Amino acid sequence: MTHTYQYPHPAVTTDVVLFTIREDSLQLLLIRRRNAPFEGRWALPGGFLDIDEDLERCAARELAEETGVTGIELEQLRTFGAVDRDPRERVISVVYFALARVENLHLRAGDDAADAGWFALRALPELAFDHDQIIRAAHERLVTELSRSKIVFQFLPETFTLEELRRVYEILVDAEIDKRNFRRYFLTQGMLEPTGQLCRRGGQRQARLYRARERDPVAHLG
Amino acid sequence: MTHTYQYPHPAVTTDVVLFTIREDSLQLLLIRRRNAPFEGRWALPGGFLDIDEDLERCAARELAEETGVTGIELEQLRTFGAVDRDPRERVISVVYFALARVENLHLRAGDDAADAGWFALRALPELAFDHDQIIRAAHERLVTELSRSKIVFQFLPETFTLEELRRVYEILVDAEIDKRNFRRYFLTQGMLEPTGQLCRRGGQRQARLYRARERDPVAHLG
Numbered sequence: 054m055t056h057t058y059q060y061p062h063p064a065v066t067t068d069v070v071l072f073t074i075r076e077d078s079l080q081l082l083l084i085r086r087r088n089a090p091f092e093g094r095w096a097l098p099g100g101f102l103d104i105d106e107d108l109e110r111c112a113a114r115e116l117a118e119e120t121g122v123t124g125i126e127l128e129q130l131r132t133f134g135a136v137d138r139d140p141r142e143r144v145i146s147v148v149y150f151a152l153a154r155v156e157n158l159h160l161r162a163g164d165d166a167a168d169a170g171w172f173a174l175r176a177l178p179e180l181a182f183d184h185d186q187i188i189r190a191a192h193e194r195l196v197t198e199l200s201r202s203k204i205v206f207q208f209l210p211e212t213f214t215l216e217e218l219r220r221v222y223e224i225l226v227d228a229e230i231d232k233r234n235f236r237r238y239f240l241t242q243g244m245l246e247p248t249g250q251l252c253r254r255g256g257q258r259q260a261r262l263y264r265a266r267e268r269d270p271v272a273h274l275g
Numbered sequence: 276m277t278h279t280y281q282y283p284h285p286a287v288t289t290d291v292v293l294f295t296i297r298e299d300s301l302q303l304l305l306i307r308r309r310n311a312p313f314e315g316r317w318a319l320p321g322g323f324l325d326i327d328e329d330l331e332r333c334a335a336r337e338l339a340e341e342t343g344v345t346g347i348e349l350e351q352l353r354t355f356g357a358v359d360r361d362p363r364e365r366v367i368s369v370v371y372f373a374l375a376r377v378e379n380l381h382l383r384a385g386d387d388a389a390d391a392g393w394f395a396l397r398a399l400p401e402l403a404f405d406h407d408q409i410i411r412a413a414h415e416r417l418v419t420e421l422s423r424s425k426i427v428f429q430f431l432p433e434t435f436t437l438e439e440l441r442r443v444y445e446i447l448v449d450a451e452i453d454k455r456n457f458r459r460y461f462l463t464q465g466m467l468e469p470t471g472q473l474c475r476r477g478g479q480r481q482a483r484l485y486r487a488r489e490r491d492p493v494a495h496l497g
Contacts, residue, residue, distance in 0.1 A: 055279045055280065055281060056279065056280050056281075056282065056283045056284065057277045057278065057279045057280075058277065058278050058279075058280075058284070058286075059277060059278075060278065060286075060323065060326075061278045061326040062278065062280065062284035062285065062286055062287070062326075063284065063287050063324065063326065064280075064282075064284055065284070065285050065287065065356075065367055101282065102285065102356075102367075104282075104283040104284075104285065104365055105358055105365075106358070107356070107357065107358060108354065108356040108367070129353045129354065131351045131353065131354075132330065132351065132353075132354045132369045134287075134324075134329070134330040134369070135329065136327055136328070136329060143326055143327075145287055145324075145330070145367070145369070147354045147356070147367070197423070200423065201419070201422065201423070241463045
């Protein structure tokens with residue numbers, strides 16, 4: 054069965070950038086393409102939107118079909134639509150992303166994916182389509198959101214030292230962070246609440262323990 | 276000429292939410308639809324993507340054709356794709372937004388727009404499609420971005436008092452903002468730089484003058 058339109062229509066896909074922290078580094082989930090174009094190349098999990106399917110539902114379905122991963126809360130990043138981004142036809146991709154803990158996540162490649170695996174952001178293989186550009190945009194958004202969301206705290210125990218928090222930030226930002234700037238920034242931001250307790254971890258000096266405090270700067274100005 | 280595909284394809288549109296401050300209130304640009312569906316109803320400027328057209332280019336073109344407005348730097352908000360959002364067919368809309376000064380902007384309705392005009396966010400007419408939902412999402416994003424961008428300063432002179440800044444924030448957030456919380460927040464955020472000068476405006480007490488300082492919290496932690 055074919056489908057006919059008066060004007061040319063682009064195809065619409067969704068793709069997913071799923072970040073996590075593994076082996077002390079920022080990693081993301083890729084699949085190896087079973088089919089042309091870019092057969093055998095690594096790519097983001099994703100695929101074509103069904104005509105009666107919600108966008109976010111499509112992203113979750115493709116992630117599940119190609120990697121076995123389910124139950125991740127996805128957020129829309131943005132839509133990529135450069136005219137020549139797919140050699141087959143005009144394809145508009147609505148991209149979703151997430152940062153999640155994956156301790157008990159079992160990968161199982163399927164559907165259009167010949168394989169699925171975690172890759173460090175710093176050591177990505179050659180990618181299909183414009184997926185390297187999509188991943189850079191997703192990482193930029195992740196960094197931006199760190200300063201105004203609580204997503205970072207899922208990688209910490211309920212109480213933690215500033216040094217432990219800084220270390221998680223360094224992994225997520227994928228860059229070194231100056232200790233003094235970090236301390237000054239967080240202690241004035243009001244995102245943290247001192248517990249009044251001290252702890253000694255590893256070879257460190259005794260340090261104050263903090264916990265996260267819910268906070269959204271502008272919304273709380275009223 | 277018709278266009279045939281093996282699988283059904285959605286149509287893709289772009290829509291634009293253009294905010295400004297007029298008459299001491301947050302306003303946005305709407306057009307009145309010349310054609311069905313929702314003929315005669317107010318809606319966001321926007322329309323169908325040409326098959327060889329960049330997404331952002333489409334948003335700028337539709338804005339120009341329907342309202343005469345050009346030269347606005349548009350930012351992608353997100354894509355709206357609820358299955359039933361358009362009664363004609365499945366339509367995915369990639370939405371762009373901006374906050375801009377419009378002093379010398381002349382509106383000129385054209386193309387699919389029978390009229391174009393500014394409406395206060397607080398007093399919108401009944402809108403076509405899911406455009407009320409899109410506008411709410413755009414305003415939420417605008418509020419979020421205020422805390423980490425310099426877009427607010429385009430509505431202020433180069434030096435300003437905290438009270439002048441707070442008043443612009445109130446208009447943009449469209450809510451009252453507590454004076455003391457606002458003062459404490461901005462003086463610790465590091466977004467402002469004191470000029471060392473004082474001024475007296477209107478019936479106010481003498482107040483310190485500030486200017487904007489470029490700043491992005493997490494990017495500057497290094």
